[in-house]
Amino acid sequence: MSVVVKTLTPFTECNVLIEALASLNVSTTVNGNNIITDRHDYQGQQCFVWNGSAYLFQYDSDELRGRVINNAIHRQYTPTRQFLSQLELAYKAAYQQHLTRLEEAEKQRLEQERLARVEAVRVNAIAKAKAQGYRVKEQKKNGKIQLVLTRTV
């Protein structure tokens, strides 16, 4: 008999879930919308199935065979309840890292935008000044760009 278990923390991010599973030494294979683990039970490999909004863990309620199979490959079988409890903690930690990475990426994007904006203003000002007959001297001062434009009339 198979059962579906819902945890308190919804597993919504595929990469975060895979990262959390890896931190528990669980190998995974992505098959379409499902994440297949290397944990075995009576029905075969246990997996996370995408239900449209989160991944749900599917496993067989009879874990005896899982123990037998996993013991046969020299690996201790962690009971599902304990496994999900550990996974929930690992997922939360991985999710925090995920948020930190997103924040860092956003910071870098904004910094790139800022640099591009400053460069565009600089290039434009120099081009227009030269077109108006100015000589241009450029200097950097305290992170700012100083352009001294001179012409004789």
Next chain:
Amino acid sequence: MAEQKITLIIDEDGAISAKTQGFAGNTCLEALDEIMDEQAVTSIRKTDEFNHDVVRTVDNKVTQGRS
């Protein structure tokens, strides 16, 4: 031959402040219009010399930045 001088400072966010010297009256603003892009001008500080008909040194400061 008179020298006209514009000093532009582009800050870390791409906003510009400009200072002009050697322009007569409001020709300094026209000169800045020709150089500065469509960025919104947020303030103009006129110096005493701004209203002189002909001046050797006009010192006007314009600050331009993102609106």
